[in-house]
Amino acid sequence: MEVLLYTILTLCVLGVLAAVILYFVAQKFRVEEDPRIDEVEKMLPGANCGGCGFAGCRGMADALVKRDDISELFCPVGGSDCMKAIAGYLGKAAAEKQPEVATVRCGGTCEKRPRTNEYNGARSCAVAASLYVGETGCAFGCLGFGDCVAACAFDAIHMNPATGLPEVDPDKCTACGACVKACPKMVIELRKKWPKNRAVYVSCVSKDKGAVVMKACKAGCIGCGKCEKVCAFGAITVTNNLAYIDPQKCKLCRKCVNECPTGAIKLVGMDPLPKEPKAPAAPKTAPAAAKEAAKEAPKAAPAEKSAKEVQKTAPAAAKEAPKAAPAEKPAKEAQKAAPQEPSHES
């Protein structure tokens, strides 16, 4: 009985002693922190993806509270809504950005871009890129070892084994930019996110000359400049043998898509314009409307009309109408003419 008593007493004394020590230690090492940091952290998405440039949401919250000017800070995951809410809470002015989505700009599938050698080193794009050209003859395109997949914290990018290229799930992608940073070839770009995940972009980053590109890949941009000429909005520029569509200027008119001789310009979420506008007869599969469209299509359609149509297709387009769009066909008619199922090229 005595033993039991002593045991219990000893334990109690030890417990109280430990509590006292812990209390004083906690007092001594307490860190005074702005309670708003906790609140802001709760308002952030909590993905800790690093897309804002900080190691995690806590760091971002800390910066948001402490800095007077937070216009430089932006959480790509939460987007403008999240930033607005936080700015409202803190009484500061928030940055506003349009939604973006990661876009893989390489069309060099296994079929289009034959493998010329076999890589046998560590499965990492960064390792392979520092060693040599890659498994294909293209020194610019996707290496296919999936550094972007490993970098994604949102399970939004996956390798397609059939093509050997990564594919972005636009609904999951938060545009945090982790894959952009992970890609040693700088194939991935954050581009403006259109409604219904529509997109038109040059799916190639090769700066090689046309002949070299053709040899390595059947789907590469050869820098011929046809798209640049056809673009009514000055959105396309060709530099270093490579066409680039400025997402801020592009209105998704899709004219460039048909011009591209190698199919390097990708169209997502929309039907292409019918091909061969100059041909008198429409394709057999097209409905009667297409024939009408083809007949009606004058060689120099009024610019206003085409611009109007374009604006319908792209509601977010800039208000300023193009001054001299050499449109050959009204977009609306074209949409009717085209097959109805959406294209899934990527």
Added chain:
Amino acid sequence: MANKLIVAPAPHVQTSQSTARIMRDVVIALMPALVVSTIVFGVDVLRVTALSVAACVVFEFLIQKYVVRGPLTISNWSAVVTGVLLAFNLPASIPWWIVLIGAFVAIAIAKMTFGGLGKNPFNPALVGRVFLLIAYPVQMTTWPMPVNGGAFDALSGATPLAAVKHGLASPDALGVQDLLLGNMPGSMGEVAALALLVGFVYLLWRRVITWHIPVTILVTMALFAFVVALCKGESGALLWQLPLFHVLAGGAILGSVFMATDYSTSPMTVKGGVIFAVGIGVITMLIRLWGAYPEGMSFAILLMNACVPLINKYVKPKRFGVK
């Protein structure tokens, strides 16, 4: 040329000493001790060893296939090594079901829960052994006599270490010859000092291990025993007999050559290995001389295993060009 050129970063040569070959070499190095043990204790030794190996391999296979669902690695022979080492730490008369429990603890708890080969912080065979020693102390310390009697039969089933500990015999009662040839009661694999040393030489020759850890452990133990003998005021033959006895008896050689050198549970640097080995030697001798158990090798190795991450963190290799 029909095939595509293969491209990889340098170097373009790889050693032929694969993980599987290393593990196979360890098994080969344990074979002389198995043979001697079979001669000393009879075919029971083979039965227990076979059961232990089979159980370890099967447990590893089942866990990888149905629990972890990762790649199968039983072909790398590491489960076989664990099986043999576990068996070597058991008495030959152990019941079969205890062997199974030991194998399960070794593989399922000590190895696979940590991620398998290379990630386990404690030596699996020793965890199995210590678990059994605590859970089944009677069966684990009932030692069969050598089949041909042996020089030690007056002690009826006590190991030399236990006999000396409990004052039943003095360290010089047992001849060096008997200690070397294993003619005494004890765990299956630990009695044959000479056969284990043959295995040690084989491992050194095959470059599986380096000499640092085993030699440091044994030297530490011998020095410790020597100092103790000096302090006790011993003189003459006992001064060297006590160190020799402690090095040859019990699990000192089995532990230092085969258990303490286990890759994933020993430090990554030579300097760290020496610290680790000195720790094992000292703790073993503390337990042997003043602890509750007659043998302390298993506990010493496990305790030092726990220190390995710390040693790896603070003991860095000597860098080239840094004074």
Added chain:
Amino acid sequence: MKTFPMGGVHPSENKLSSAKAIEVLPLPEVVNIPLAQHIGAPAVAKVAKGDKVLTGQLIAEAGSFMSANIHSPISGTVTAVDQVANGQGLRQMMITIKREGDEWAEGIDRSQTLVKECNLSAQEIIARIKAAGIVGMGGATFPTHVKLSIPAGKKAECVIINGVECEPYLTSDHRMMLEHGEELVVGVTILMKAVGVEKAYIGIENNKPDAIAHLQKIVASYPGIEVVPLKVRYPQGGEKQLIAAVTGRQVPPPPALPIDVGAVVCNASTTYAVYQAVQKGMPLIQRVVTITGKSIREPKNLLTRMGTPVSALIAAAGGLPENTGKVINGGPMMGRAMVNLESPVTKGCSGITVLSEHDARRHVASQCIKCAKCVAACPMGLEPYYLSKMTQKKNWDEVEARMITSCIECGCCQSTCPAYLPLLDWVRLGKQTVMGRIRARAAAAAPKK
């Protein structure tokens, strides 16, 4: 027997061509001369399409101090100065020359007569070496004139000639030492004069007893030069390892250089090139290249003009075998696997090693068993297993603290790993990243000063 203090491995030597005398490869019809075949700034082309050039004529000038001149290896017409794919398939600027005969530029003595006397000053010697475009021919391609220009405040104490050739298969330096020993030793005296020292060592591994004996006989009549036989151990030919093996001094970690311990190291072939440049006016337009491999019908040592396509060397050795898996520019420990066999031989190309598919393919990697063999094998005293793991986790501060920048990329760790892990693949990436971070930090700190 002397050797370096820590780590190292001993891979199968496979010196298949060590008994093959140097042969002259027939002149190529077309050569491609990269403007960047050395460490530092690329050279600047001095010729344009359509220009006629002579053998030995300057066609590209050093782009900065840390750069090297380039001379035409053949005579003919420049057909292009454009991007051409190199051995790794990456496009870089090259001068393409179509051969017409073999007319040499003036002032080059092509005779075999030995010229021992050299009455030039140190500055004149370095100027001639710079003019001849000589770079380290062991593979690092460090411009030799930069190495010989001792920075103010530092003092050279000895010249060390690297005749180690620790890479398996390669024998070009070995044959060079045997067949041009006299010239090489005169080259050593020139180097000693250039850096102002009285002492030189020629380090040779013990697996070349004929070269050791031959050079020992020659240096007997040259005061201050000593042949040092070394224990066979890779990477003894690494600059820091060789200095440690010969002098016992260890070069401190980067950014320290060999000159900080008073040593100037020069490869054996480079030393011969120095002799040729200073005594004969011969620019660096050709070198001995070993073409080797177990499957190669006739392993050879070929005196090759720069810019010759690698395929021409393979053809001269009996053609590419059917079972070829890998063609390596260099030896199997540090050489670079090639994808483009039409790429040219450059100043740093000491050999072409062909491996069969069976030898070339890596074993399947399993998990690390913490055997510590990589730690024991590292000649720089690093922890490759840890650096590799931390690089994969992108923990750059940690790998920098664990001295990843000391890595010499010798490959001992990876070649000795029983789990066949791609240790060096990762460590190299980590090293590159950390060096980039160090440079960025320096750049950020610079304007403040």
